[in-house]
Amino acid sequence: xxxxxxxxxxxxxxxxxxxxxxxxxxxxxxxxxxxxxxxxxxxxxxxxxxxxxxxxxxxxxxxxxxxxxxxxxxxxxxxxxxxxxxxxxxxxxxxxxxxxxxxxxxxxxxxxxxxxxxxxxxxxxxxxxxxxxxxxxxxxxxxxxxxxxxxxxxxxxxxxxxxxxxxxxxxxxxxxxxxxxxxxxxxxxxxxxxxxxxxxxxxxxxxxxxxxxxxxxxxxxxxxxxxxxxxxxxxxxxxxxxxxxxxxxxxxxxxxxxxxxxxxxxxxxxxxxxxxxxxxxxxxxxxxxxxxxxxxxxxxxxxxxxxxxxxxxxxxxxxxxxxxxxxxxxxxxxxxxxxxxxxxxxxxxxxxxxxxxxxxxxxxxxxxxxxxxxxxxxxxxxxxxxxxxxxxxxxxxxxxxxxxxxxxxxxxxx
Amino acid sequence: xxxxxxxxxxxxxxxxxxxxxxxxxxxxxxxxxxxxxxxxxxxxxxxxxxxxxxxxxxxxxxx
Numbered sequence: 268x269x270x271x272x273x274x275x276x277x278x279x280x281x282x283x284x285x286x287x288x289x290x291x292x293x294x295x296x297x298x299x300x301x302x303x304x305x306x307x308x309x310x311x312x313x314x315x316x317x318x319x320x321x322x323x324x325x326x327x328x329x330x331x332x333x334x335x336x337x338x339x340x341x342x343x344x345x346x347x348x349x350x351x352x353x354x355x356x357x358x359x360x361x362x363x364x365x366x367x368x369x370x371x372x373x374x375x376x377x378x379x380x381x382x383x384x385x386x387x388x389x390x391x392x393x394x395x396x397x398x399x400x401x402x403x404x405x406x407x408x409x410x411x412x413x414x415x416x417x418x419x420x421x422x423x424x425x426x427x428x429x430x431x432x433x434x435x436x437x438x439x440x441x442x443x444x445x446x447x448x449x450x451x452x453x454x455x456x457x458x459x460x461x462x463x464x465x466x467x468x469x470x471x472x473x474x475x476x477x478x479x480x481x482x483x484x485x486x487x488x489x490x491x492x493x494x495x496x497x498x499x500x501x502x503x504x505x506x507x508x509x510x511x512x513x514x515x516x517x518x519x520x521x522x523x524x525x526x527x528x529x530x531x532x533x534x535x536x537x538x539x540x541x542x543x544x545x546x547x548x549x550x551x552x553x554x555x556x557x558x559x560x561x562x563x564x565x566x567x568x569x570x571x572x573x574x575x576x577x578x579x580x581x582x583x584x585x586x587x588x589x590x591x592x593x594x595x596x597x598x599x600x601x602x603x604x605x606x607x608x609x610x611x612x613x614x615x616x617x618x619x620x621x622x623x624x625x626x627x628x629x630x631x632x633x634x635x636x637x638x639x640x641x642x643x644x645x646x647x648x649x650x651x652x653x654x655x656x657x658x659x660x661x662x663x664x665x666x667x668x669x670x671x672x673x674x675x676x677x678x679x680x681x
Numbered sequence: 682x683x684x685x686x687x688x689x690x691x692x693x694x695x696x697x698x699x700x701x702x703x704x705x706x707x708x709x710x711x712x713x714x715x716x717x718x719x720x721x722x723x724x725x726x727x728x729x730x731x732x733x734x735x736x737x738x739x740x741x742x743x744x
């Protein structure tokens with residue numbers, strides 16, 4: 268057993284300097300942590316808020332992250348899931364039922380899951396297909412574009428807005444607020460002093476949009492997710508307007524940014540690996556399914572989430588105490604040598620592909636996984652069959668310890 | 682061979698349904714319904730895949 272020493276690991280994974288490096292360079296450090304014994308203790312992430320924490324344990328191996336994710340009774344979400352220290356009342360606005368444990372989480376999850384069942388996603392696939400086709404219609408022959416705004420950002424925003432019934436005139440504002448919310452670590456978006464205030468402001472803007480939509484749909488029921496959310500009843504419980512608002516903050520970010528980032532990363536990877544692309548297009552229908560799993564592993568749009576230990580336990584030989592914080596580094600799990608053969612190679616034929624792009628399992632496994640796969644399948648099918656040529660310039664990466672993001676991606680499209 | 686679900690754990694992800702949509706159906710209340718728990722031996726591989734891939738570990742096979 269590893270002795271419980273609380274000295275900070277010499278491997279820095281907390282500073283802005285560390286996260287300012289490219290994904291592959293960061294993984295050199297994660298690889299050392301994966302290969303070491305036990306777990307490592309790290310300095311807390313920089314915080315926008317006056318919240319002090321002693322540090323966190325880094326979970327970098329796939330197996331350890333799965334263990335924590337599937338044991339919510341030991342690794343709780345109810346005390347917060349942001350790895351950077353953030354007051355719970357702020358987290359609650361943005362994360363809604365992500366920051367809950369069973370059985371409370373189960374009630375909320377079921378209220379919402381009806382819209383995301385495979386059958387209900389299949390029902391909206393035709394709409395998703397039409398939207399994907401229209402995104403690619405606009406791309407054909409477009410010449411010099413920013414690929415992120417001209418393509419990657421569009422389908423997720425259209426899809427989630429239609430599901431929620433966000434009016435077309437409000438969609439851009441909602442998407443921008445969501446993007447800003449998770450880009451607060453990037454200097455471009457605001458100064459350090461303004462960031463904490465701006466974070467809360469963007470959350471409130473999104474939450475208020477959700478509250479307005481909820482009120483509207485209570486009076487005027489429609490055929491959308493928002494209507495089923497306000498009408499849903501599980502165990503005699505209905506969502507309040509404020510809860511619907513918090514859910515919109517979550518959906519606008521989780522449902523927008525993730526698929527958008529995966530699209531950009533996967534297009535770049537296909538462009539850098541023409542043999543992989545050729546293999547995929549040889550039998551697009553037969554190969555797009557497994558290819559998308561590799562897109563998601565490769566992109567890992569969500570880098571990490573946190574949990575708090577509820578009672579004394581042991582993980583990887585390390586004794587953990589109640590109240591300890593742990594960071595679940597999905598970015599590291601998706602490059603774990605013990606789970607993936609040649610993890611740093613983009614390989615569309617990878618099978619099985621047990622990536623943690625949707626989380627480590629357990630109750631918080633991504634609710635939108637089928638929706639994301641459906642969006643990616645339709646968009647890539649359209650792009651790979653209809654675009655003659657796409658050439659990329661240098662991507663402008665987002666400085667973030669939470670989202671693996673590309674802000675801008677210059678492209679020439681024919 | 683029987684496939685069984687623990688409804689206290691099931692959160693309706695529907696991964697099982699994407700593997701065997703004739704057997705598993707997530708209802709609108711977010712719980713999975715199994716159409717015929719008794720499975721023929723020829724269906725074992727598919728059922729095992731559904732059990733293994735369930736993110737909530739809510740499914741099991743009973744011989």
